[in-house]
Amino acid sequence: MADNSTCIEPFLKCCQETSNCFTDCTDGVEDMFSDSISGQLWRVEAMLFVNAILAGVMVGIGAYGHRYRHYGFTRYLLLGATTLFLPIISYVLSAFGSVGYEFDVTIPSQLIATCRAYFIHTYMVIVSICLVLISAINTSPIVATDDREDRSIHPPFELLVQGIWIVYLARKSFALGHNPRLIVGYMQQLQVENDQHASEEDVPPPAPLVVMGEDGHKLEKQPHGFMFGKNLEEVQQGGLVTIDRVWQLENLFLKDICLSFALFKLLRCRYARYKLTNVIPIETFKFVRNILLKDGEHERAFAMIADELSFLHDYYDSPLLVSYSDNWLVIVSMIISLLSVGYCIFVGTDIITAAWLKSQDVNKDFGNLYFDVVPVLLLLVFVAVAEAKDIASHICSNWTKVILTCRCVRRASLKLSPVLPKWVGFLLRCRCGRLMRHWSDKMRQSSLLVLPGSGCLLRLLDRKKNVEVPTAVKACIIDALRSTSSEGLSKGTTSLRQSQDGRSLLWACNNGKGTSDTILVWHIATAILEMRHLHHQPDDDPPLQTLHGGRSFSVSEKKTAATHLSHYCAYLVASCPELLPDDDACSKYLYNKVKKDTDRALAIGSGTPVSPMSPEAGYRQLIEMLGATQNHEVLKDAAKLAKQLGEVAGGEEIVWELLAGFWSEMVLYLAPSDNLKGHLQAIDRGGELITLLWGLLTHIGIIDRPGDTAASASATGV
Known part of the structure; x- marks a missing residue:
């Protein structure tokens, strides 16, 4: 090593002046450098290729439909992908950090750090790791629920930093995290007001079920939940949107989607183990029954309950829905997705250009350039697809339609101009076909x-x-x-x-x-x-x-x-x-x-x-x-x-x-059942007809079968 070490200084000087690390070095240093780095790079490149495949599995299953993660084969496939990608990343980082130090401790680390080949591999590794992490975040459900629902899903520890702030906001939100407690208290408050203003109309008026706007109001803690500190008329004037206000719209589809959203909030109360027949006013059951059981409108009734179960599925099994805890989070999420797509395009173009230039270089290189470029390009495609799906999900989802409809209702109540941008009107009319439909009918x-x-x-x-x-x-x-x-x-x-x-x-x-x-x-x-x-x-x-x-x-x-x-x-x-x-x-x-x-x-x-x-x-x-x-x-x-x-x-x-x-x-x-866990699993699988009927019966006041006593302990778990 003494003879070889004498050329280190001219070698380093040469590395600083030219792109060829081996111009003035002896064959011994070149062979020593090549042997020590090539094996490591091949292993690293193989692991990066495997990680690209795992990312494709995660993005593919997530993009095609989250319900497929509950089927046997795809469930284990997704579990394997999400379990293996982090150990592989750890190996890549540790292995790549040790490259160049195995052949001789007397050779400085600058020997590798100044090599252009090393820089290219380093760049590819860093980009790959970032893209795999983005893919994992996009397919990891983050659910923030009330403690009574027992359904909270926090992000994996490795992704905690990325999700902790959103989870905190959603958990504290009365529109999401504490919603069942507020809805139950609101229903009791509504019951008192209904008793004071009893109606004997044959056709029940639209029930003031909560659609949106719970946050931002003064609340009072009650034994069975939260109640609004003001009377309901004042609360509505303060921004609370209810079904009776939505029912003044002319668009039947928007009225139905908002009713489905309000019913979804009631169904969450059942998952929070509240007895709905004890808290929902009779007038509310009559109104919902009149809508769902109208003669000749069976398709409409089934569509509304299917949308309700779709909201339930999205809430309990989606990695994005906590962003709806505040409207600005939706905008931020879409901006981040757009930036991610732009980043993928920019990096992809840069990598293709660098690969082409590198292919023209006749100097000695280490590893295989294609094993670097191909996995990264695949990851860029996967991330771009996942982010594009997230953008489409936000734009076309029923959640967005409910938010926009509620904003229209608020503008109307404030006697503002009803004129809306054309794109808003388009979104409200768009039904998105199969893109966002969870139940396959x-x-x-x-x-x-x-x-x-x-x-x-x-x-x-x-x-x-x-x-x-x-x-x-x-x-x-x-x-x-x-x-x-x-x-x-x-x-x-x-x-x-x-x-x-x-x-x-x-x-x-x-x-x-x-x-x-x-x-x-x-x-x-x-x-x-x-x-x-x-x-x-x-x-x-x-x-x-x-x-x-x-x-x-x-x-x-x-x-x-x-x-x-x-x-x-x-x-x-x-x-x-x-x-x-x-x-x-x-x-x-x-x-x-x-x-x-x-x-x-x-x-x-x-x-x-x-x-x-x-x-x-x-x-x-x-x-x-x-x-x-x-x-x-x-x-x-x-x-x-x-x-x-x-x-x-x-x-x-x-x-x-x-x-x-x-x-x-x-x-x-x-259909009636207290097996909430079983029905939620059926919803996760894509829905069952009996589960849809279970939801339908729940909202017209039929919770139990005739002669049923208390449900067994095994059936009541959530």
Whole structure:
């Protein structure tokens, strides 16, 4: 080393004067320098490439939809990405900091620090680390809630500095963090004023539900929450926006989205374990019921509840929504995102230019330039996509529409000019399609009996597929709810009691067994009847007047509603028994037992092909096979029920009328639940029809099923 060290000083002097670190050095120093740095750089570059892939996973899952982080494979994929990127960054920093010190302690660190190759690698490492951290921040949920909700999610320790200020503001906000306590107190305050000004109008007036503007008012601490220190009229004049003021607008969509937002705040009170029926005035329930159950507007009702659950999902599972604790935070967030996109474009251009110039250099380099450039460019694309999505989310989200609508309401109350910039009007009219829609308007289907095509007899198949929720399903559910909500929910018995044919089927509902038994009996019977009427032509359907006295339904609409709800309820028993009234373990055991018995029963008769049979002959053979003495009681009851339905006077029209009425009432009976955790998990997965009905029933005052007592401890956790 003595000979080599003699050229260090001229080497350093050369490094200061020219870009070539090896011009005047001996081959020994060059080899020593190259060997010591190349291996480290290759490892660092490989780790940077892996981190780019991990960042792509985080951004991809986050950009495509946060609900996918709750599915099995993507959940573990995202968990692995978010877990590994920090150790990799730590390794890169520690490894890169040690580069150049391994070959000889007598060679000064300036030897490396002055090399242009080292500077390029250093620049790439720093940029990569910054971009990966930005990607992680964009996909890390930061939720600030009331302590009663037990849902607060703070940023990871490594990202605490970036999120602590926003979390602090949101936690202290009565519009976000302490909202349930204020809403409950406000409802009690509203109850007192309603008692003093009782109304006997047939059509209830718009309820003054809180939309926005809770912060900035004097509040008084009460035993069950907070109340406004002034009367409500003075509070509204001070900037509180309520539904009765929004209802003066002409735009129906804006009124509906604000009502969904107000209902979302009420639903948060339920997650804070308040009993809503004890705090919400009767007049409020009447108003909401009048809106949601209006005849012929079932699509509107489902859309409003879907938007409400979307607000709930965004609040509990979004990395950005705490920025809505104050309007200026939204603006700052969008400015930061725009600057980030601009930064990505600038750095990307700079890197491409530097890489091109470096490729023209014939001097010796270390590592591989492409392993530096490609990961960084990928990271720049990922960050730009994530930031662009955040900008689009802020601009197109329903949260922004609510904020802008409330500003319009405030301007109107102050008698200011109603003229708005064109871009504001555009945003208020924009519905954004699928970009911001969380609920996909689909329902899963599962069936024990799959109808044959042209091959063998019905075979057992536990299939689970997603289908669009038909309009007929929504219409039948709202129609059933309109007639049964005042009488209490039932397991399908209310509609059956309205006709002699229906009363003869009550035994299949009141069999003294669990709800899951009833569902499977009626599901198998419905599938048998579906096979019998497989070749029905819907074009010639005469309209039928519903049993509940509402709109008219055709035979095909009734059949569509009955079969889809039958398959959906079977799916609930098979895959979501925790949302049903029965013990989930018992429901799973029953389903598997019936499934096994059905397989055995159908296997016995599988030698006779169905293709030569008429639908009527296949129907009778199924009844005979499933009704055999050795079969499970559910199969025998299903065969008995299917035979009885097939003998109903009036034929196919009356059969599907009875089945549609039964299944509409059954799915409504299943919806009320205290399993808040289960429904929140369903919302995280993208939503379930039963969860949407759960929210709908909550807002018209139906919290429990008839006969329900206190919920079990396992069901009440949040």
